[in-house]
Amino acid sequence: MEKLKIGISIGDVNGIGLEIIIKTLADSKIFDYCTPIVYGHTKVASFYRRATGVDELNFNVIDHPSKAAPKRANMINCWSEDVKIEPGVANKEVGKYAFISLERATTDLLSGDIDALVTAPINKDTIQSEDFKFPGHTEYLQERGGGGDVLMFLVSDTLRVGVVTGHIPVTKIAESITTEKILSKLKLMDASLRNDFWLRKPKIAVLGLNPHAGDNGLIGSEETTTIIPAIEEARAADILAMGPYAADGFFANGTYLQFDGVLAMYHDQGLIPFKQIAFESGVNYTAGLSFVRTSPDHGTAFDIAGKNQASEVSFREALFSAIHIVKHRRETAVLNENPLAFSKLSRDRD
Numbered sequence: 001m002e003k004l005k006i007g008i009s010i011g012d013v014n015g016i017g018l019e020i021i022i023k024t025l026a027d028s029k030i031f032d033y034c035t036p037i038v039y040g041h042t043k044v045a046s047f048y049r050r051a052t053g054v055d056e057l058n059f060n061v062i063d064h065p066s067k068a069a070p071k072r073a074n075m076i077n078c079w080s081e082d083v084k085i086e087p088g089v090a091n092k093e094v095g096k097y098a099f100i101s102l103e104r105a106t107t108d109l110l111s112g113d114i115d116a117l118v119t120a121p122i123n124k125d126t127i128q129s130e131d132f133k134f135p136g137h138t139e140y141l142q143e144r145g146g147g148g149d150v151l152m153f154l155v156s157d158t159l160r161v162g163v164v165t166g167h168i169p170v171t172k173i174a175e176s177i178t179t180e181k182i183l184s185k186l187k188l189m190d191a192s193l194r195n196d197f198w199l200r201k202p203k204i205a206v207l208g209l210n211p212h213a214g215d216n217g218l219i220g221s222e223e224t225t226t227i228i229p230a231i232e233e234a235r236a237a238d239i240l241a242m243g244p245y246a247a248d249g250f251f252a253n254g255t256y257l258q259f260d261g262v263l264a265m266y267h268d269q270g271l272i273p274f275k276q277i278a279f280e281s282g283v284n285y286t287a288g289l290s291f292v293r294t295s296p297d298h299g300t301a302f303d304i305a306g307k308n309q310a311s312e313v314s315f316r317e318a319l320f321s322a323i324h325i326v327k328h329r330r331e332t333a334v335l336n337e338n339p340l341a342f343s344k345l346s347r348d349r350d
Contacts, residue, residue: 003035004323005065007105007114010040012127013094014086015300016310017120018048023312024319025073026054034323037065037074037114039105040097045075047085052308065113078104087306095126102137106144109291116292116322120315121300124167135167138286141293150288151188154271154297155197155321156278160261161270162189162287173266174222177209182230182263183237189261190239192287195332196325202260205250206231206243209265213246227265251277271297280311283318285325292325294318 011017018040025036038045042059049057059075060068068074078100085094102119109117119137134140142150153162164185165176186204193202206227207213210220217224227244234241245255247264251273256262264270274282275297282297296314304310 003033003070004115004326005068005113006034006036006319006322007065007109007117008036008038008319009101009105009117009119010038010044010098011101011120012098012123012300013044013083014089014091014305015121015123015302016305017300018045019052019305019308019310020296020312020315021120022048022052022054022057023310024316026057028071030319031071031073033320035068035070035074036319037062037068037076039076039078039101041077041079041083042075044083044085044097048306051087051306065108076104088302088304090123090126090302092126092128095123096129098122098127099129099132102140103131106141109293110144116294116326118315118318118322119293119295121296121298123300123302137293137295138166141286141289145289145291148288149184149188150286151185151192152267153189153192153285153287154274154278154282155285156274156282156317159256159274159278160193160197161264161274162261163264163267163270165266167267170266174209177222177226177265179226179230179233182206182227183233185263186230186234186239186241187237188288189263190234190241192285193261196285196287196328197260198328198332199260201240203258204234204239204241204261204263205245205256205259206241206263207247207250207265207269208244211246211248213244247273280313281317282314283321285321292322292329294322294325 008021060072062068062074062076083094105117108114124136138152151162152166164182165173189204193199209222214220214223223244231241247269284295284297286293296318298314301310
């Protein structure tokens with residue numbers, strides 16, 4: 001079977017993106033599982049190869065994914081000019097290269113020239129331009145993918161957390177949460193757990209919005225007016241959703257271990273405990289897209305950029321997660337092409 005071609009966008013040039021990419025691809029065993037294609041520039045990569053001391057990794061330069069060497073780390077040069085690299089500096093002048101890398105990789109992904117995309121961290125401020133006016137990767141890929149609803153889904157071996165609201169101000173969280181939106185996210189999570197992670201009957205916990213999940217209306221009404229109706233509708237649609245649970249106790253006493261997925265109401269409610277529990281191995285996955293995109297669960301880490309201190313573990317997990325999800329989706333599609341006919345056996349039958 002032909003190995004999957006995994007595209008990799010480099011993120012912010014002054015962040016840790018290329019450091020963790022290079023450290024990951026320095027392990028030649030990676031090439032047994034996929035053909036990686038990095039969207040960036042060899043001169044920038046050479047700077048970080050020297051910074052990390054990875055002299056044995058040489059990129060095979062190509063101009064199209066069809067020319068990728070299956071046992072090499074491949075590089076598509078996405079620009080021609082020299083870039084002034086200043087590790088740890090938030091610079092709008094180089095922020096544009098993060099977008100150039102992402103745009104080229106996404107275009108190849110949508111055209112089917114690569115099988116999945118792994119994105120290194122961007123700086124959400126320096127990447128902003130006339131061409132990129134999004135809060136983050138998720139919203140950009142959502143638009144490029146057709147604009148349908150998606151789920152920011154943080155996954156690890158022990159915990160999977162999705163959020164109802166993503167990159168929005170805290171002051172707008174409550175007004176943005178509706179029964180319809182919660183139900184949509186629950187449907188996306190349930191479908192992803194079944195098709196992408198091969199869980200037959202996933203159990204999903206739903207967190208409350210207010211402290212103590214509202215204390216029966218004493219600390220807020222959203223649980224009774226918005227969240228519980230969504231849970232009831234989900235269960236009527238054969239989704240095994242439970243809650244709402246008070247977020248603090250839910251994570252503190254390990255209740256999350258009893259569920260296959262957790263739906264948080266807002267970004268920090270879900271991501272803070274996730275990163276505390278699974279920071280090294282966590283992966284950010286955008287569920288609901290027609291294509292597969294993953295990323296490490298951390299940011300640009302400007303404070304350690306260029307110092308050869310960044311861990312590549314989360315990025316490596318993101319790479320393997322992308323491979324597994326693509327294969328799960330394809331195998332699911334094959335299995336569903338010719339399902340066995342269902343028939344009830346008669347009780348009177350001998």
